[in-house]
Amino acid sequence: MALAKMSVADVEQFLRVEFPQAFSGDDITIESADGQTCLLRQRFSEKMLRPGGTVSGPTLMALADFAMYVVLLSAIGPVGLAVTTNLNINFLRKGQPGQDVLAEARLLKLGKRLAVGEVKLLSGTSPDPIAHVTSTYSIPNV
Numbered sequence: 327m328a329l330a331k332m333s334v335a336d337v338e339q340f341l342r343v344e345f346p347q348a349f350s351g352d353d354i355t356i357e358s359a360d361g362q363t364c365l366l367r368q369r370f371s372e373k374m375l376r377p378g379g380t381v382s383g384p385t386l387m388a389l390a391d392f393a394m395y396v397v398l399l400s401a402i403g404p405v406g407l408a409v410t411t412n413l414n415i416n417f418l419r420k421g422q423p424g425q426d427v428l429a430e431a432r433l434l435k436l437g438k439r440l441a442v443g444e445v446k447l448l449s450g451t452s453p454d455p456i457a458h459v460t461s462t463y464s465i466p467n468v
Contacts, residue, residue, distance in 0.1 A: 330361030331403035337396055344406045348392060359400035366393045366429040374427070381421030381449065381456070390415065390445040390459040393429035398441050398463050401433060405468055411440070412462040418455055425450030439465055 332340065334356050341349035357365040368374070368389050376382040391410055398408055421427060428448040435442045445459040 330359065330400045332359070332400050334359050334400075336404075337399050340399065340404050340406075341396075344404075354389070354392065356396055359396055361401040362397070363430070363432040364393055364397040364400060366396060366431070368427045368429070370424055370426050374421075375423055379423045381423070381427060383415070383417065386417070386421070386427065386447050386457050387413065387415055387459075389427055389429045390431075390447060390457070391461065393431035393445050394441075394443050394459075394461045394463060397431040397433055397443060398436075398465075401436055401441070402465060405465060407466045408441075408463050410461060411464045413459060414461070415457055415459045417457050421447075421449040421456040422452075425452075427456075437465075441465060 337359055338356060353371060354366055354368045357367055374381050374385045391413055429445050431443055431445040433441055433443045441463045443461055446455045447457040449456045
């Protein structure tokens with residue numbers, strides 16, 4: 327795969343303008359993105375929790391999908407209409423309340439029309455993933 331076509335700053339600026347509903351606050355930060363991998367951090371919030379005090383599935387799925395979008399943008403440039411065509415998630419263990427959630431995404435295959443990747447979701451400083459995600463994105467003609 328080629329080097330990044332967008333830096334972290336470029337991706338952040340693009341998202342603020344083109345996708346403010348997902349990237350307007352300060353709850354998710356892009357810590358790195360290099361065209362092959364990215365690391366996102368979602369700061370802990372009570373809104374993440376479901377009854378029983380665990381991090382909710384929708385929170386984890388949204389962060390994983392967003393991480394895939396970020397790594398893809400860093401690889402192909404500002405293609406706003408790249409969309410998720412498939413996302414599969416396996417919940418492995420309980421995410422701990424009070425901890426940030428980290429998303430480590432990497433592209434497995436980048437083609438002309440499709441990109442396939444995986445995301446490992448982590449809770450705080452634990453090395454054990456709380457979920458594993460595979461995802462496919464459709465890339466439009468540009």
